[in-house]
Amino acid sequence: QVQLVESGGGLVQPGGSLRLSCAATGNIFVINAMGWYRQAPGKQRELVAATTSGGSTNYADSVKGRFTISRDNAKNTVYLQMNSLKPEDTAVYYCNADITSSWNLRDEFWGQGTQVTVSS
Numbered sequence: 074q075v076q077l078v079e080s081g082g083g084l085v086q087p088g089g090s091l092r093l094s095c096a097a098t099g100n101i102f103v104i105n106a107m108g109w110y111r112q113a114p115g116k117q118r119e120l121v122a123a124t125t126s127g128g129s130t131n132y133a134d135s136v137k138g139r140f141t142i143s144r145d146n147a148k149n150t151v152y153l154q155m156n157s158l159k160p161e162d163t164a165v166y167y168c169n170a171d172i173t174s175s176w177n178l179r180d181e182f183w184g185q186g187t188q189v190t191v192s193s
Contacts (some may be wrong), residue, residue: 075099077097077168079094079187081094094152095170102173104126105172107169108120108121108170110167118167139155142154155189167186
């Protein structure tokens with residue numbers, strides 16, 4: 074079974090930085106794409122950033138220029154570097170991955186979520 078394990082969330086003051094990590098484990102043949110979503114209280118879950126195995130990236134307009142998504146393919150890990158954090162970035166952040174398993178089955182997986190709180 075494939076599992077996504079997130080880490081790096083926490084409490085930070087406005088203007089501060091955090092780095093989220095998401096490691097995929099299990100019977101993985103290839104990770105086709107990985108990304109980050111977030112969900113704030115009273116709002117729907119939204120895509121924050123995504124990256125493909127080929128290295129292309131995509132960002133929500135609200136975070137472009139402040140957040141950077143990167144990956145370590147050897148470790149099956151994706152990172153989200155968050156700089157210049159704002160209170161409106163407060164949300165639960167979820168890792169997402171499009172993975173083909175060792176059994177040649179392609180599916181989508183979600184991390185457990187990690188809380189990011191930006192407040193003074």
